[in-house]
Amino acid sequence: MANIKSYITESYNELVNHVTWPTWVELQESTVLVFVTTLLLTVSIFLMDFIFGVSGDADSTWKGVVGMLYSFLS
DSSP: OHHHHHHHHHHHHHHHHTOOOOOHHHHHHHHHHHHHHHHHHHHHHHHHHHHHTOOSSTTOSOOHHHHHHHHHHO
């Protein structure tokens, strides 16, 4: 039981006295960076799905831009 109490006390001390918490401005900048990165990755994945025709169901008529070009050329 003493080990658990020691662990909790040391963890609290570490969080209060040794951890450097971000300022409000740093937190906002990080949030904007995460949002923009998520948006760019989402758009990139959507475009890849659109171009290559990735679909969840097997009987989809959309085969993507690549599939459309392939069927047009053959």
